[in-house]
Every structure is written in C-alpha cells, then in structure tokens.
Amino acid sequence: KQEVTQIPAAxxxxxxxxxxxxxxxTDSAIYNLQWFxxxxxxGLTSLLLIQSSQREQTSGRLNASLDKSSGRSTLYIAAxxxxxxxxxxxxxxxxxxIFGKGTTLSVSS
Amino acid sequence: xxxxxxxxxxxxxxxxxxxxxECTVEGTSNPNLYWYRxxxxxxxxxxxxxxxxxxxxxxxxxxxxxxxxQDRQFILSSKKLLLSDSGFxxxxxxxxxxxxxxxxxxxxxxxxxx
Numbered sequence: 001k002q003e004v005t006q007i008p009a010a011x012x013x014x015x016x017x018x019x020x021x022x023x024x025x026t027d028s029a030i031y032n033l034q035w036f037x038x039x040x041x042x043g044l045t046s047l048l049l050i051q052s053s054q055r056e057q058t059s060g061r062l063n064a065s066l067d068k069s070s071g072r073s074t075l076y077i078a079a080x081x082x083x084x085x086x087x088x089x090x091x092x093x094x095x096x097x098i099f100g101k102g103t104t105l106s107v108s109s
Numbered sequence: 110x111x112x113x114x115x116x117x118x119x120x121x122x123x124x125x126x127x128x129x130x131e132c133t134v135e136g137t138s139n140p141n142l143y144w145y146r147x148x149x150x151x152x153x154x155x156x157x158x159x160x161x162x163x164x165x166x167x168x169x170x171x172x173x174x175x176x177x178x179q180d181r182q183f184i185l186s187s188k189k190l191l192l193s194d195s196g197f198x199x200x201x202x203x204x205x206x207x208x209x210x211x212x213x214x215x216x217x218x219x220x221x222x223x
C-alpha cells in the first residue's frame with residue numbers, strides 16, 4: 001500500500017529565504033508525482049507535475065525533483081515571499097492519486 | 110480553457126439528513142472525475158472516481174454514494190449523514206485515456222454535520 005510522507009509538517013521562514021520541502025513515498029511504481037498548493041479553506045492548485053520518466057520540473061521560482069528509485073521528491077522554492085504562505089501537498093499517482101498530509105509554510109515579511 | 114465548479118461552497122446539515130453535492134466541469138469532454146474528502150488532521154482520501162456516464166468506482170466503503178448522470182456532472186450523495194461525514198469535499202477531473210494525466214481540483218465544499 002502506497003504511503004506518502006511530507007517533512008516537515010510546518011515551516012516558518014523570513015522573506016527572501018530559499019527553502020526545500022520534502023516528500024517520500026514507499027512504492028516506486030508510480031506514473032507521476034504532483035505538487036499542489038492549498039490556501040486555507042480553498043481547493044488545490046496544481047504547481048508542478050513530474051512524470052515518472054522525468055527528473056525535475058521548473059515553474060518560475062519553483063523547482064521539483066523526483067528520484068523514483070529512492071522514493072523521494074523535493075520542492076525547492078527560491079526567494080520566498082509572504083504570498084507563498086500556504087500548505088503544500090505532494091501526491092503520487094499509481095492506481096490512484098495518494099496524498100501526503102502536507103507542509104504548512106509561513107513566510108514572514 | 111477548462112473550469113471546474115462545486116456547490117454549495119459551505120453546508121451545515123443535521124445528523125440523519127440527506128446530502129447532495131454537485132460538481133461540473135466545463136471546457137472538456139469525457140473527463141475522468143473524482144471525489145475526495147479532506148478531514149481535519151488527515152490527508153486527502155479518494156472516495157469515488159468515474160471514467161464515464163454511469164460508471165462509478167468506490168475506493169472506500171462508507172455512508173456515501175456517487176453518480177454521474179451527465180458527461181461533465183458528478184454528484185456525491187448520502188441518504189443519512191453521520192457526524193464522521195464532516196469534512197472538506199473536493200471534486201477533481203483529469204483527461205481520459207492516460208493514467209499519468211494531471212488532476213485539476215475544484216474549490217471544494219465544506220460540510221459540517223451537527
């Protein structure tokens with residue numbers, strides 16, 4: 001049974017700092033991995049999708065990597081801003097999309 | 110472009126009452142549709158998915174059911190709500206055909222059962 005773990009559960013940083021969010025999964029037989037952002041009381045916004053054959057994807061200040069063999073992904077956020085404050089969710093797609101519990105990020109100005 | 114709608118946005122219902130949540134997708138045809146629940150302190154859990162009209166797969170046994178009466182409409186229902194049905198319900202869609210297609214989520218419905 002696939003399990004997805006995200007560390008840390010919460011993170012507070014000052015504005016401008018570069019940071020890394022971690023995601024690990026137990027079953028490497030996945031089609032892809034998605035990173036989402038969720039603002040309080042809102043739905044999920046897809047940030048990056050990495051197919052199983054890819055190593056990384058970039059969008060603006062965001063870079064996500066995937067190491068399928070070790071069951072790990074990282075989301076790198078460069079030059080963090082207060083508007084980046086949200087919960088970041090990692091999800092892996094096998095027969096279904098399995099989510100981690102998320103990392104709640106707070107960026108202070 | 111594609112958009113996904115959910116309503117209502119917020120709902121407060123007494124225990125034992127019925128439930129009907131609706132999700133519609135615009136701008137695409139024959140999407141795969143999904144219902145998820147996000148309970149406090151827990152991750153998102155897939156409840157149902159559908160690959161076509163009238164085709165529903167249930168991921169977990171529970172007090173809920175789903176229906177897809179039209180290509181781009183997905184409904185989540187219950188005949189009698191339980192306290193444990195409280196949570197944030199999210200509908201999602203993906204393009205059909207490939208297992209690795211990206212999923213896109215709606216704005217969600219916050220359900221409180223009292």
